[in-house]
Amino acid sequence: MNSVAAYRFVVCSSLFLGGLLSAKPLTLSQSSDSVAPTPPSSVLSSADSKSGSLPSLSTLQARYKTLSKQLSRLKPQEPYILVDTARNHLYLKQRDDVLLDALASTGSGTILPKPGGTTDQWVFDTPRGEFFVQSKLLNPAWVKPDWAFIEEGLEVPRNQADRVEQGVLGAYALGFGKGYFIHGTLYTRLLGKNVTHGCIRLNDDDLKSVYRVARVGTPIIIF
Amino acid sequence: MGHRSSFFNSDGSATPYRFFSPWPLFLLFILLTATCRAEDRGPFPDVDPNDPASLQEVTRVLQEEVKLAARPHTYLLIDLVTRTIHIKGRGLDLYRIPIVAWSMKAPSAVHGTHRLIARPPIARRTVDPTVSIEQVPLSLADMPTAYTLSFTPTLTIEVRPSDEEDLFRRLWAGTKTWWRSLNEWVSSFSGGEPSDPRPALLLELSREQAQSLAWSAVDGMPLVIRRTTDKK
Numbered sequence: 387m388n389s390v391a392a393y394r395f396v397v398c399s400s401l402f403l404g405g406l407l408s409a410k411p412l413t414l415s416q417s418s419d420s421v422a423p424t425p426p427s428s429v430l431s432s433a434d435s436k437s438g439s440l441p442s443l444s445t446l447q448a449r450y451k452t453l454s455k456q457l458s459r460l461k462p463q464e465p466y467i468l469v470d471t472a473r474n475h476l477y478l479k480q481r482d483d484v485l486l487d488a489l490a491s492t493g494s495g496t497i498l499p500k501p502g503g504t505t506d507q508w509v510f511d512t513p514r515g516e517f518f519v520q521s522k523l524l525n526p527a528w529v530k531p532d533w534a535f536i537e538e539g540l541e542v543p544r545n546q547a548d549r550v551e552q553g554v555l556g557a558y559a560l561g562f563g564k565g566y567f568i569h570g571t572l573y574t575r576l577l578g579k580n581v582t583h584g585c586i587r588l589n590d591d592d593l594k595s596v597y598r599v600a601r602v603g604t605p606i607i608i609f
Numbered sequence: 610m611g612h613r614s615s616f617f618n619s620d621g622s623a624t625p626y627r628f629f630s631p632w633p634l635f636l637l638f639i640l641l642t643a644t645c646r647a648e649d650r651g652p653f654p655d656v657d658p659n660d661p662a663s664l665q666e667v668t669r670v671l672q673e674e675v676k677l678a679a680r681p682h683t684y685l686l687i688d689l690v691t692r693t694i695h696i697k698g699r700g701l702d703l704y705r706i707p708i709v710a711w712s713m714k715a716p717s718a719v720h721g722t723h724r725l726i727a728r729p730p731i732a733r734r735t736v737d738p739t740v741s742i743e744q745v746p747l748s749l750a751d752m753p754t755a756y757t758l759s760f761t762p763t764l765t766i767e768v769r770p771s772d773e774e775d776l777f778r779r780l781w782a783g784t785k786t787w788w789r790s791l792n793e794w795v796s797s798f799s800g801g802e803p804s805d806p807r808p809a810l811l812l813e814l815s816r817e818q819a820q821s822l823a824w825s826a827v828d829g830m831p832l833v834i835r836r837t838t839d840k841k
Contacts, residue, residue, distance in 0.1 A: 440661055440662075440665060441661075441665070442661075443659065443661050443664070446661055446664035446665055446668060447658055447664065449664075449668045450651060450656075450658075450664055450667060450668050450671065451651070453651075453668060453671035453672060453675055454651030454652055454671065456675045457652055457671060457674060457675050457678055457700045458700065460675070460678040460679055460699055460700045461678075461699055461700045461701055462699060462701070468701075468703060470703075470704065471824070472749050472821055472824040472825065473749070494744070494746035494747060495731070495733055495734075495746060495747030496733060496734050496735065496736050496744055496746055496747065497733050497734070497735050497736065498735070498736040498738075499735065509733070514683060514825075514827050515681055515682045515683060515698075515827075516681035516682060516683075516698055516699065517681075536738060537736055537738055538738065539738040539739060579746065579748070580746045580747055580748055581746050605699070607683070607698045607699065607701070607703060609683045609696050609698065609703050609704065609825050
């Protein structure tokens with residue numbers, strides 16, 4: 387009986403203490419809440435400037451809490467791929483935890499004029515923004531686009547079969563739209579440099595790790 | 610034996626509930642509460658929860674950021690309080706650039722989200738199919754260290770390297786700033802009415818970070834600025 391009472395006491399006191407702790411830091415002291423200090427005009431929003439009033443401290447605290455939660459909900463909950471094109475690194479992350487930090491190669495930023503005397507050109511940049519893994523391929527073959535021939539001073543083949551090249555993209559490829567892939571490379575000495583035509587290259591081991599964790603729909607954020 | 614009696618009955622059998630010590634539960638609860646408390650501080654942990662002006666500013670920024678994070682693009686958040694430029698996407702901090710020094714003109718004219726009109730110009734190299742040697746790609750080192758970013762609605766950000774040693778360049782930058790101020794002062798007289806405040810931000814960054822910012826900036830990139838409050 388005594389131990390049950392002790393148990394109740396501990397649970398109740400922990401709830402009380404927990405309540406006290408969780409109530410901070412946005413719960414207000416009564417004195418500060420009752421005072422509505424005049425803010426500097428430089429931080430008033432246009433609406434508030436017009437009305438000339440500042441919401442109460444408790445309103446602001448509640449708003450801050452709500453918005454923080456909304457922002458937190460927008461973050462990917464599952465693992466995502468982050469690519470830093472400036473420093474040529476690919477990270478596999480979950481929230482703020484880094485699951486994998488891999489040296490990569492990204493777009494060279496060079497341009498190649500299109501034939502025919504037009505002003506059109508190919509720009510070999512890795513696209514920036516947010517994408518999603520759209521396809522996962524095993525032992526992918528490279529279907530060489532026109533620029534791959536023109537860049538080497540070769541004629542563009544008419545036969546589609548002449549465009550296919552095996553074994554240059556590594557064991558796996560993850561497509562993220564418009565012909566862009568995360569894939570392997572034969573030129574591992576160039577990892578860490580901006581040398582690609584827009585795709586993201588990794589070494590075999592890192593590519594395997596990314597392939598295993600990523601699924602169709604995994605976000606890829608490139609900056 | 611007397612000591613054992615507090616855990617066992619006289620016949621030696623154990624009393625089950627006595628092994629359910631509530632203390633681990635209590636400690637676990639405190640630990641969880643402390644964890645939640647740390648997360649409660651939100652995306653601006655430096656904000657003073659009892660300062661209405663600071664809260665007003667961060668909620669304004671957060672309102673904008675929630676809209677931006679809902680879309681599939683990267684955006685910039687310049688936090689003048691913590692002197693940090695955040696490159697962000699989906700509310701995640703992708704990269705942070707420390708600001709060495711800054712100054713701002715007409716901060717009250719900064720509202721909402723601004724969009725970058727054009728990224729700094731880059732001298733891209735052209736691939737020559739007739740040349741067999743390896744083409745030199747673009748790299749971070751090719752990015753400028755001093756440049757101006759123009760946004761819409763009107764906002765100008767001038768980026769300068771913090772270790773600018775070239776006296777001529779320092780003088781030139783100072784002259785430009787002075788000339789702009791003089792122009793605005795003159796136009797406020799000639800127009801008869803005070804001219805619209807045009808916000809301008811001067812950022813001093815290390816050379817490498819100035820190049821990083823130039824690299825990461827893309828046309829149309831959204832920007833939100835968290836301003837300082839005149840507290841204390």
